[in-house]
Amino acid sequence: MGNWLPQLTFIEDPIADDFWSYENDDGVQHIARVTIGRPAPIPNDPQGNWYCPLCIQHRETQSEILCRVGVGPVDALVNATRVASDHFHELRKVSPRAQPVKRP
Template sequence: MKDWRPNLAAIDDPIADDYWSYETKDGTRRTSRVTIGRPTPLADKKDWYCPIHFEHVTEGIYYSYGVGPVDALMNAMYFVRRRFYALKEVQPRAKPSTGPKRRKASKRSEAERAKTKKRAAAPVRREKRA
């Protein structure tokens, strides 16, 4: 029997994409990306699906199904809404975590940075007060 379910590697046409920060069951803060794809008809052209990727929650891409595009989208949003209320202290529009904090890359050239380092290394001379 042929598998009729979609098998996407990525969501190429997202209609909603956000980062949520929330508290896990063990009390640590986590930031996850939530992406919902555009509703698409199945191969039978009768039913529709809507891909969902919820980082740290779903394993890969999850699919919600419906008898039409709006129904598939409503089912996808219901899935996300249930997770929203199941998680603790959810903060939408969170900044994505990029691992350890890094300094911003400087726009100055290597020569300009070398001059600054040399100047900073020179001793500061002060006049003696009488």
């Protein structure tokens, strides 16, 4: 996406937040945090498009907030949840509602 989308550093208004456990190719269990934010209108967009923020945070990688665009709030939300769903199906032995890892 271009620079016209907000460059978010955190999701201010999450509407869904969960931890998924999954297994990597070596059979090691990991935890990822999946957060979807509330859709919002794209600022100053003459077309009236919306975006929906999404973050899939793996402990071993830097988290990045993606903004998925839609022609309205539901379309933006569907596009963000599709990214999460595709990611879910790429992982092995995924289990939602995992307990987050407590860091010392």
